[in-house]
Amino acid sequence: MVSDVDLNNTLTEEREEILSELTKLEEDISTLRQVLASKEKHHSELKAKLGITPLIEFKQNFNRSWYDMQTSTAYKKTSETLSTAGQKTSAAFTTLGTAISRKFGDMRNSPSFKSFEEKVECTVSNIKQTKVGSQGRGGSFEEVLSSAAHASAQETPSNNMSESSDHERTC
Incomplete structure (x- = not known):
């Protein structure tokens, strides 16, 4: 029976330590959220002073993304392939048009x-x-x-x- 009491006591002490650590973590998280909110507010104020609006920021992000996409290897390969396909299609239509024109002339x-x-x-x-x-x-x-x-x-x-x-x- 004594060992049961010791085991229960040990579990209770361990549980209390875990609860105490959990409480400290929650307090730290709350403090970090307050600090983050303060920093975000300061960030917004600085952007406003510089005249950076959400629309300007969106345009900058879009332009940056567009540039990154155009410089990618996949984009370059796709662009070259489509260009070649367009040239071949154009040549085929020109040949077809010439053949049809010749046939009408012969007729x-x-x-x-x-x-x-x-x-x-x-x-x-x-x-x-x-x-x-x-x-x-x-x-x-x-x-x-x-x-x-x-x-x-x-x-x-x-x-x-x-x-x-x-x-x-x-x-």
């Missing part, structure tokens, strides 16, 4: 396109002459187109030669 100079173009010109010319020949009857585009088709279906080769212009003879 426009082909015999079938020229034949189609002549037929369209002839039809437009016939429509204009039919419209003028109707002496102001007017009408919609569909009516003029219909009358031009009707007139060309009824014309005979002899009528066509005597009444038509030189341009119509080639149509």
Whole structure:
């Protein structure tokens, strides 16, 4: 029983020491918080005297971070890679545009396109002459187109030669 009492006594004394140390630490923390608050207040006052506002401080921090990022190896490598990719893409689009332009030029100079173009010109010319020949009857585009088709279906080769212009003879 005596050993139980000694053991309990030792635990109690140890507990009291721990509680005492904990109390001292809490007091130190409280004192440090007060000192820190005082220092932060003094820090703010000095910044205000120098004219350093939170916005200016934010800009300075941003500029510093931006500079640090631009000087980083990763940024430099990424920038070089994107630049090279942009140049290659630009060259590819230029080549594609040139090829398409060349193909349109070849198509426009082909015999079938020229034949189609002549037929369209002839039809437009016939429509204009039919419209003028109707002496102001007017009408919609569909009516003029219909009358031009009707007139060309009824014309005979002899009528066509005597009444038509030189341009119509080639149509």
